[in-house]
Amino acid sequence: MGRHRESPDTPGWTLLRQQLDSTRTPLIRVLSWSAVEALPALLSGLLISAAVDQGFLAHRPGVGCLWLAALGAAAAVRAYAARAAFPHVAAVVEPLRDALVVRVVRGALARPEADPAAVARLTEQVESARQLTATLLRTLRGVGVTLVAALLGLALLAPVALLLVLPPLLAGGLLFVRLLGPLVARQRAVVLADEQVSAETGLAFAGLRDISACGSQQRVGDAVAATIHVQGKAVRSLGRAAALRSLSVALGGRLPVLAVVVAAPWLVHRHWLTVGQVLGVAAYLLQQLEPAVRTLAGMVGGWVLELTVVLDRLAAIPPTTPAPDRPAQPASGPAVRVTGLHHAHGPAAQPVLSGFDLELTAGEHLAVVGASGVGKSTLAALLAGLLAPQQGEVSIGGVRPHELHGPLRARQLALVPQEAYVFAGTVRSNLTWLDPEVGEQRLTEVVALLGAAELVARLGGPDGVIRDPATLSAGEGQLIALVRTYLSPAPVVVLDEATCHLDGAAEERVEEAFAARPGTLVVIAHRIGSALRADRVLLLDSGRGIIARHGDLQVLSPLYRELVGHWLGSTAQAAPQIPQPATPSAERRREPEDAVGASVRPRS
Amino acid sequence: MRGSTLALALAVPAEAAATLALPGTVAGAVDAVLGGNATAPGLLLGVVLLGGAAAGALAAAAGPGCAADATVALRSRLLRHVLAVGPAPHGLPSGDLTSRLVGSAADAGGAFPARLGALTALLTSLGAVVGLGVLSPWLAPAFFAGVLPGIVLIRLFLQQAGQVFTRYQEAQSELAARLTGALGGLRSIHAAGAEEREAARVLGPLPELSAAGHALWSTQRRTVWQATLLVAVVELAVLGTAGWQVADGVLPPGALAAAAGWAALGVGFFEQVEALAGVAHARSGLLRVAEALAVPAPSPGCRLLPDGPGELVFREVVVRDGGNVLLGPLDLTVPGGRTVALVGRSGSGKSLLAALAGRLRAPDAGYVLVDGVRVDELTVPELRRAVGFAFERPVLVGATVTESLEGAGPAEARAAYADGFLARLPDGYRTPPAELRLSGGELQRLGLARLLAQQPRVMILDDATSSLDLATEHHVTQALADSTRGRTRLIVAHRAQAAARADLVAWLDAGRLRALAPHAELLAEPDYRAALVGTAAAQEYR
16 A cells, blocks of 8 residues: 555455456446436436526516426436446345455465454444445445536536636535545554554453562553553544545635636626526535535545555455366375474564474384474374474375375364364264265264264264353363364374363373274373374474484483383382383384384484 | 633634524525625624634544543543453453543543534524524424424334345354354365355355345335425425515515525434434443443552462362352461472362462451451552462463563563473564464463562462473473572462372362362372372373
């Protein structure tokens, strides 16, 4: 957007233009009816002047009333046109709203992180764009047409008056355009200041307990009060700009009246105007021109700017383009292979993963452990293709997951995050979300296998309806997500603390079941049990990792020893002697390669 | 009364008077034209037009100025009051308070301009009708003949539109609810590559929204064309009546201009519905602000702490919720420099007792002493030197990490084991807390760093390490033990290890102190073991 310009090339207006392109026909109809609606504005002065000169002043009130009746007819035409234009306004505005809603929803779901502002955008900003567009369509074009019609009528009635009207009108218009820049800038400043007040207050009030506990009432109070004052200053400054604007409106709208009245005796004396014409000119100026100028100035200064701001917000949502749909290469190579992986949250930040290697064969069961914030979830996201590697390569079954189209990617690898997604709908639609083809018998089997039978029965069986997912506990939500994932066709499953809300026994049952499921399993561990059950354990620390069997890792890594000790609580001292429990699944598994040989070596 | 208020109080009526005088002045000027001498009426018209413009400009500046002054004053007062009240147990939720400060205070700030504007506009319409009546007694009835059906029309519209609008809003909130749900499972949706499928699910109510939208338009359509016609009829009825009287010689020709002008101003009455809505808005805004201001703020004390080891004493404290006793009566002494763990099932009153210590909540009976001084008698800064907190879910308030950590620097961050991930942030300590995207454990470590910076005599750790994984918790508790040596500590504990490390355990049960003894002694009680996480697991692996 240009520095101080209310120009139609902001991203918002480009978006609006694109949307309106598809509703061009109704738009043209709306504009056509506007021209009809301007009929009284065009005729009012002419008809009033005729009514006065030929009727009322000629002592023929009947004729005068006839002329007024003609004006009434024009008003009836206008009412009809207003009525006829409405469906076309709806045909422009409603599809616009639909398109914006779709855009907001798609955009919100495409973002890597949930944006809580998206809901406000969906309800408030889209609605405000709809209403403002409608208002502009209905009022602004009406006012514009009125202005033109009034000037045209004036030219027809008394061309000489035009000489008196146009110079102040143009001067006012020029002044208004000159003032628009500062006005726009100040209005924008008010919008920003409003948002700032809202954001800072929201944070401070959400942290009342902490503010009290730290005794920082003064510091926080001063900071927020300063923002409140800045907002007040912005509003006052906008008011001053609005005052100047109103002067320019007075110049354009009222000075012509004065000019005509001052010149009228002379004009009438010279017989350039009749009394009726003077009244007609006054009718044009006072009833049409001045209100039109005022409304126009108010709308361009207010609503158009508001619409610009709102549309710019909505246009900031990147358009969603379907990912390049590359066909899956024939699966070859190991289930999971990671080479030289590097990832940092920002350019200056310490990397969470640096020079990282990992290879898992089909059917293997790996547990990932490490301190919070060390990058376990980042690793999961990279494996699932939700993040593209900054350096190095990830391949799942021989293909790079982040290059795959979403649904195709999900057939390669299923990631279950900590926060389960359950939507309003039947239990079945939730459970078969990743594979709608699942049969009834298999569904019942898996529900029972993972210990979800009781939950499903309580929800009314597979065809029971979950009306409000929020009524499920976090653990119940996780159980549903786990059943769904078990039923998915993906050969690789990553559980990213996906069982953290289950109790210990339920967690064990689920992990045992997943370990027995054909395919590769990666568990981001929340409890020691997950590490004990896995074939191998990956310990992440400072961007690097060591991978080994549980028992070997206790010998290799003091950090792991400490971690296990701590996990086991008061048995910390005895921890290194804990033998690896023989789980049924571990025996079926391929013996892992040499623990040290498979370790992940830092490259730095 | 501030300058802008005074200016507004003068400018708005002046502008209205000019607006009202305009049709009459124009009429006078037109009639003077017939007489051939328009100097005096021309001058008068000039004064009315320019005076009106000047008053309008003044009002345009003074209106927002006046509203801004009032809004800033209300917001500042509400802000300080809410901060002084602190986390009131029965107070308004924080989101509600925020909307009162942001929305209601702004509505309320516009009260004076809104009232003045509505009153003036109403008087202008009334004045225009009076003007018509003065011009000729026939004109006013002609006006009212048209206005009365208009009022019926508007009432009808409001009824119909109300129903359709409710339908529209329902579809809208259904959409919003579905989007909120999908956002909660965004990571699952991405992992499943189901963005498009879920977008379609969220957009399910869109056709209904669109249908309701179209219905709204057709309601509006009916009213608008009827209203358009009605206004024209009113204006023409007045104009025709005036014309007839001009023809009869009862009125001068200029009266036509006056009649047309006043009829238009009179019809403007219909637009006052909006102005009245503004007044109603302002009033409900004022009420909402007043409600928040009515919550009493605790009065700060004026005493300072004497020297002492940081002994914390609860004396006969009771906390009630209506008729229910949530806590107490309870006596507990935490000796200076010692660590006491609070253990109990959820709902046993642990966090409540912890909150009492630092006056985050006032007891309904009894009192709390630090080194012999009641905490409610300490000044605010002194209270924070006496008692500090770390929470399960700390909230960081400030523009940057540094600010929100209350002065904690790299040393405290290191001690709380938080320097590692802070270094991994793009802007380090200058990062705004809102952009941090921290895990629960990381946030807790920042909360601990903040407490360490405060250096109080008594430290309250309310479940402050629960989200740390065990390895990190181990490091953090070690570091904390080193950096808080010699300070009194009250720890709300869920894990057996934390209770084992404390000098004494205060075992709470249903709001009463069941026992005060070392962990090892209590471990024999099955009820006690059941209140802790980790005792069972530890025994299992033994």
